[in-house]
Amino acid sequence: MGDQWNALRVGPRILRPGTAGGPLAGRVFAVKDLIDVAGQTIGxxxxxxxxxxKPAEQDAPVVAALLEAGASCVGITQTDELAFSLTGVNRHYPAPVNPRHPDRVTGGSSSGSAAAVAAGLVPFALGTDTGGSIRVPASYCGLVGVRPTHGALPLDGVLRLAPSFDTVGWLAADVRTAAEVGRVLLPPADGTPAPARVVVLEETLAEVTGEVAAAVTHWAGRLAExxxxxxxxxxxxxxxxxWLTVFRTIQCAEAWAERGAWIEAHPGALAPEVEARFRAGAHGDAAAVEAARRRRAELSAELDRLLGEGTLVVLPSASGPAPLREPLLAGDPEAAAANERVRTATLRLTSLGGLSGAPVVGLPLAEAEGAALGVSVLGPRGADRLLLDLAEALPAEWLPQPPDPAREELxxxxxxxxxxxxxxxxxxxIELFAPGPDTIRFGPAxxxxxxxxxxxxxxxxxxxxxxxxxVRYDVRIIAPGAGIASTEFVRAGSGRRGRQTQTWKRHPDGWKVELAHVSLLPG
Amino acid sequence: MGDQWNALRVGPRILRPGTAGGPLAGRVFAVKDLIDVAGQTIGxxxxxxxxxxKPAEQDAPVVAALLEAGASCVGITQTDELAFSLTGVNRHYPAPVNPRHPDRVTGGSSSGSAAAVAAGLVPFALGTDTGGSIRVPASYCGLVGVRPTHGALPLDGVLRLAPSFDTVGWLAADVRTAAEVGRVLLPPADGTPAPARVVVLEETLAEVTGEVAAAVTHWAGRLAExxxxxxxxxxxxxxxxxWLTVFRTIQCAEAWAERGAWIEAHPGALAPEVEARFRAGAHGDAAAVEAARRRRAELSAELDRLLGEGTLVVLPSASGPAPLREPLLAGDPEAAAANERVRTATLRLTSLGGLSGAPVVGLPLAEAEGAALGVSVLGPRGADRLLLDLAEALPAEWLPQPPDPAREELxxxxxxxxxxxxxxxxxxxIELFAPGPDTIRFGPAxxxxxxxxxxxxxxxxxxxxxxxxxVRYDVRIIAPGAGIASTEFVRAGSGRRGRQTQTWKRHPDGWKVELAHVSLLPG
Known part of the structure; x- marks a missing residue:
């Protein structure tokens, strides 16, 4: 079962409360189903x-850092299977809905994190990005996506896909929130070169439609200015x-090394197309993988030399806007084939960051085919904070505004x-209901x-x-100091379906329910 | 069945909408179950x-005037039986609750009108006053009560009790509302003498406890100042x-003349104590009644002479605060006897206005025994508007403030x-629900x-x-532009019990429901 967004596998509810105070006090976040949250089983x-x-005994360090900074973890988000996909469809679970474009997929593999942020369930969510798994859903859902420098954030407590590419990062609704999370999670920016130039690479534009190329070129110019x-x-x-071939060769080898034994022991556990991706690394020629590793080092060094210090590469976050959802969910073979081509085209772009380990911040600046398209800014390794600072310095009207703090609190x-x-x-x-004689609660009987x-x-x-x-919930502010929450729920024990509505008022010590009504459906 | 106030026999709902515009536009009122409202049967x-x-074919002129001024009629209020009581208890219906003092009676006979206004269901309500039936409940419930000059307002479409004393008047939450209603209903104030003095009559203070006498004396001084x-x-x-004897003699004779034949034709229809009041006039000596009428003219003329033009008499609206509710409802004989003494003591005071036909405005200024006590201002016949102007001119902090216009609209x-x-x-x-995609309604299934x-x-x-x-409803503003309404209801056809909650938001074109939830109780 899922809710109207299919964004969360667990939640929404406070799974881990943040500590009092801290720069993220009062904020909430969700965590991809790949990253340990104490007490939760990660699948x-x-x-x-x-x-x-088994349930995690402790939080992954990235989660612990956010909790320590005051934020509360409120959900475990859906992921594409074992993170080995860019689409946002996992046949074991209902596909997350792209709130920005409900007729299109969310992208993946941080699909639920993207849906949760874009739906306003959380202002930011943790994800992982090996070959684009943050950058692509951020692009498709109109979000800020941050893939940090490889190795900048600890991967302890994180299910691996291909460790030499794996990163933990985040998706956020707006650049200020993205930067605030960065200031909590990222190492200090020692010796980052000053930004020197904005560069657009011909090869990246050749991968995409004229419309996408024009949009990215346009935004590169505006960013430089x-x-x-x-x-x-x-x-x-x-x-x-x-770049793509080298990336794939290493990724598949590492992924099989990581998960092959498990896959062999669990025949039929994976969707066939996902299993096929893993198995592409099963019979890899060790020498070919070694050659790819050497070539990777050369390509990465070449990129560094070409660009020089302080270079910011602007490129599309994905090969185009999100593919349409229905044909993919219906299993239409043409749509699947087209999606495979989209994946390959996108991986050609995202492998620049993947192979080099450079940080990338995807910004929801552009549009193509009337849908959201991210513009990625790739900087020198270690320039993560710089990239976020630069994003924060952009004119406010270019980018989505930070969420309403009152609604976040609510x-x-x-x-x-x-x-x-x-x-x-x-x-x-008791504390969450308004004190005094006027508060009213209607229960089923x-x-x-x-x-x-x-x-x-x-x-x-x-x-x-x-x-x-x-199975559905809607929370919104209707007037200053007043909000409503409505839910449709299924009780886990009895299976009884019901509804709950609440009217909340902002009191000096926080939001309180003034009127609540719970009912059960007949039967 | 009744609701938590037992104030209304019909309603609350728009029974008669006001015409657009007018000085009372957007306001609502209720009408005592003695006054015709087109389409409603008055009992x-x-x-x-x-x-x-049968249902009234047309509105009583007082009701028509209010509708014409823009106010909407939303309920028919409970009354003491045939208006022949000052207590607020009618054994055929649940007793209205005194919202100001739930442990005390409302007073009557305009009991439901008083409860409706004091509970905030309406800002004002029509009542009738023969021997105190507006002044007394206004006093007990902390309201403004207006008994106009006898004959100033037409009694067409009004069930009579004792026509030479009967008046139609109103109860209001505050003096501004009371005055606004007066400007709509009262004839123009031609030739009203200017106010010249405030007078306290020794005889009125002798009727009451030292505490009441002191309170009224105190307020007479403050009013004069x-x-x-x-x-x-x-x-x-x-x-x-x-005064009381003359009043009772005439009242009982008139009441029996009005209703005796009906009472004879309906044995057992009336509560015994009410029937006894009517029957007190059944065997009256015609000569004694005639003598009382002559004496009435003399007393009234004496009062006029004594007081002179422009005199304002300040007196207690009732002999004391409202009697306790429970003993009276339980039929405790001691309580009934005590209540009879209270009634007699109060009638001694109210007969000054009754016999003379002078207008009286009761103001919720005083307290006694920790409960509300009205201070009545009696003026020369025709001084109705002057009394209301004077009340409006009093320091705002002495009196209840006008209701929140936002809540009135809601x-x-x-x-x-x-x-x-x-x-x-x-x-x-459809119009009363907010437009757009965010409005939500949960029905029973x-x-x-x-x-x-x-x-x-x-x-x-x-x-x-x-x-x-x-059977219960609560409506309140929780924040600027946001309000809630909750109801418990019984469906008339099926007898099914249910609940409804609504969250309203003020839109530019009025209040609209943003979230609604209706459920039925099991069974």
């Missing part, structure tokens, strides 16, 4: 793997096909309520008027059949 | 009388017992929704997202079992 988008694993940097258009001199309160409900945390439930009656109901309630899955 | 607080009568008038304390020179929208619902007025129902889905639901809905009685 990597595969149900058999999920069933075998905004940053007061010269704009250079030049050729890499090496075919992107070669959503956080809603998640807190949800967690308190399923865990029958009576003091928190009971009515309570005033905070005292509601508290008495909470205390007397048997703690059974409380766990539930939200 | 005078007696179920047998109600069952015999506020109006820059001299304060005089003087004696009437005639015993109030005599309540009016809520009543409009209720009327549209029971009459299946689909265009109005259905969910509609967005105005289009909600409108489709309305159009497809079978128009059966829509009529319902509200």
């Amino acid at each position: 990597g988008g595969n149900p058999e793997l999920l069933a075998e694993r 905004a940053w007061s940097l010269p704009l250079r258009r030049t050729a890499l001199g090496t075919s992107l096909d070669e 959503v956080a309160a809603f998640y807190r309520y949800e967690e308190a409900l399923v865990s029958n945390d009576v003091p928190t439930l 009971d009515a309570a008027y005033g905070a005292d009656e509601i508290a008495a109901f909470r205390r007397a309630r048997p703690a059974t059949d409380l766990e539930r899955e939200l | 005078g607080g007696n179920p047998e009388l109600l069952a015999e009568r 506020a109006w820059s008038l001299p304060l005089r304390r003087t004696a009437l020179g005639t015993s109030l017992d005599e 309540v009016a929208a809520f009543y409009r929704y209720e009327e549209a619902l029971v009459s299946n007025d689909v265009p109005t129902l 259905d969910a509609a997202y967005g105005a289009d889905e909600i409108a489709a639901f309305r159009r497809a809905r079978p128009a059966t079992d829509l009529e319902r009685e509200l």
Whole structure:
């Protein structure tokens, strides 16, 4: 089962509360189903793997750092299977919906993270990016995507795909939030070269339609102008096909080394097209892989030499806008083949960052075919903070604005309520309802008027059949200081379906429910 | 059945919409079950009388004038039986609750009008006052009560009790509203003498406890000071017992003349104590009544002479604060006897206005025994507008403030929704929900997202079992531009009990529902 976004496999509710204070205090985030969250079992988008694993005993360091900075983890997001896809479709789970373009896929593999951020469930979410798994869904969903310098963030507690490319990064609704997360997670920017020039590589434009090339060229010019940097258009001199081949050879070998034994032991566990990608590395010629590794070093060094210090490469985040959703979900063979071509074209672009380990920030600046298209800025290794600073310095009207803080607070309160409900945390439930005689709660067969009656109901309630899955929820501000939350839920124990509506008011000490109504569907 | 206030016998819903524009545009009012409202059957607080009568073909002129001024009629209020009581208890119907003092009675006979205004269901309500039936409940519930000059307002379409005393008047939450209603209903103030002095009559203070006397004396002084008038304390020179005897003699004779034949034809229809009051006039000696009429003219003329033109008499609106509710409802004989003494003591005071036909405005200024106590200002006949002007000119902090206009608008929208619902007025129902895709309505077994889905639901809905009685409802503003309404209802056709919650937002063209949730109780 899923909700209207299919963004989360677990949540939304406070899974791990942030510590008090800190630069991300009061904010919420979600975590890709590849990264450990203490108490949660991470499945990597595969149900058999999920069933075998145990709940994480501790948070991955990236998660721990965000919690320490005050943010609360409220969900585990869907991922493409074992992160080995760029599409946003995982046949074991309902496909996340692209809130920006519901008729198009989200992209992947950080598909649920992208959907969650774009739907406004969270202002940012952790993902991983091996060959584009953050940059592509950010591009398709109109988000900021950050793939840090390879190795900048620890991969402890993260399911690997191809370790020499794997990164943990994040998707955010806006550049300010993206930069705030960066200031928490990234190492200090020691000795980063000053930005010197903006470069567009001919080879990247040759990969895409004229419309995409024109859009990216246009935005490269505007970025250079905004940053007061010269704009250079030049050729890499090496075919992107070669970059792609090297990338794929190493990725497949590493992926098989990582997961091959498990795959052999679990026949039929993976979707065939995903298994095929892994198996492409199964019978790899060790010498060929070694040759690819050597070539990788050369290509990366060549890129460094060509570009020089302080160069910012501007390129499309993906080969084009998101493919249409329906034909892909319907299993249309033509759509699948077209999607394979899209994947290959995108990997040619994203392998620049992948092979070189350079940081890339994808910005939701452009459009093509009337849909969102990210513009990636790739900088020298270690320039992660610089890239985010530059993004933050752009004219505000170019980019999505930060989420309404009042709504963020309200959503956080809603998640807190949800967690308190399923865990029958009576003091928190009482705290989240407005004090005084005017608060009203209608239950399926009971009515309570005033905070005292509601508290008495909470205390007397048997703690059974409380766990539930939200199959749809909507939270919004309707006026300054007033918001509404509506949910359709299924109780986990009984399977009973029901609805909940809440009207919230902002009190001096936070959002409180003024009016609540819970009902169960007949049957 | 009743709601939490037992204030209304019919409603709350728009029974008669006001015409557009006008000085009372957008305001709502309720009407005592003694005054014709077109389409409604008026029962005078007696179920047998109600069952015999037909719906009124036209509005009483007082109702018509309010509708013409833009106000909408939203309810028929409970009354003490045939208006012949000052207590607020009618054994045929649940007793209205005094919102100001739930442990005390409302007073009567305009009991439901007082409860409706004090509960904030309406900013004002029509009542009638023969021997105190507006002044007393206004006093007990902390309201402004207006008994106009006898004959100033037409009594057409009004059930009579004792015509030579009967008046139609109103109760209001605040003096501004009371004055606004007065400017619509009252005849022009031709030749009203200027206010010249404030007078307290010794006899009125002798009727009450020291606490009440002190409070009224105190407020007489403050009123005189506020109006820059001299304060005089003087004696009437005639015993109030005599005023009371004359009043009762005439009242009982008139009441029996009015209703005796009907009472004889309906044995057992009236509560025994009410029937006894009527029967006190049944065997009256015609000569004694005639003598009382002559004495009445003398007393009234004496009062005029004593006081002179422009005199304002300040007196307690009732002999004390409202009696306790529970003993009276329980039928405790001691409580009934005590209440009879209270009634007699109060009638001694109110008969000054009753016999003389002078206008009286009761103001919620004082307290006694920790409960509300009205201070009445009695002026020369025809000085109705002057009394209201003087009340409006008092320091704002002395008196209750006018209701929040935003809440008044919201309540009016809520009543409009209720009327549209029971009459299946689909265009109005659609108009009262917010347009756009974010509006949500949960029904007992259905969910509609967005105005289009909600409108489709309305159009497809079978128009059966829509009529319902509200057994509880609460409407309030929670933040600027945001309000909530909750109801518990019983469907008239099926008897199914249910709940409805609505979150409203103020749009440029009025309040609209953003989120609605309707559920039915099991069974």
